[in-house]
Amino acid sequence: KTKDEQKQAYREPEYVETSISSKVYSVIKVCRIKGGLASFSGDAGIGKTKAAIKFLRDNPGNTVYITMNPCFRSVKSLLKLIADQMGVRHTGGIDDMWIAIRNRISDGMVWIFDEAQHLTYNAIETIRAFSDDCASSGKTLGICLIGNIDVNRKLSAFAQLDNRTKLKPTCTTSKIKREDIAHSLTDCRFSWLQLRKMI
Secondary structure, three states, rough: HHHHHHHHHHOEEEEEEOOOHHHHHHHHHHHHHHOEEEEEEEOOOOOHHHHHHHHHHHOOOOOEEEOOOOOHHHHHHHHHHHHHHHOOOOOOHHHHHHHHHHHHOOOOOOEEEEEEHHHOOOHHHHHHHHHHHHHOOOOOOEEEEEEEOOOHHHHOOHHHHHEEEEEEEOOOOHHHHHHHHHHHHOOOOOOOOHHHOOO
């Protein structure tokens, strides 16, 4: 009965192509091609997560998508999460997990960390090290951090990370265009409550 009621209830659109969601998608794509660290920060509800999930669905073979939360602040818990997403056994110490994950990375992969504002400096350094290691062995691994405005602030606070970040655009709700709203309205599942939030 609950499932039947869910079918009748409002459902969020899976992906609406807007100027902002297209930009998020492009940043992830460039990050995968060039490798290294990239970030995209902005207000809630502007299409970051939907664009990231769309990219994952379009490129399932070489994309790892991870949603961060405060439970995974330590390096060990982060490595367990990455290992789990990549189908790697996460036994042993931090160094064992790091090596096991590194050995599973294929050339041309991109890792997307959504809600990346929850990552600590040590966690960011750990995942950046995967990309550096790949580059030294002739592989390309892109690391794309997506989240609120704190993501770019965190990267800018550390000169080494800031210098190594190739792309770091920021978008806010003030950058939403009229065409974006029109695109959203073409989806009959789009709610007026969401539209009011965007305006």
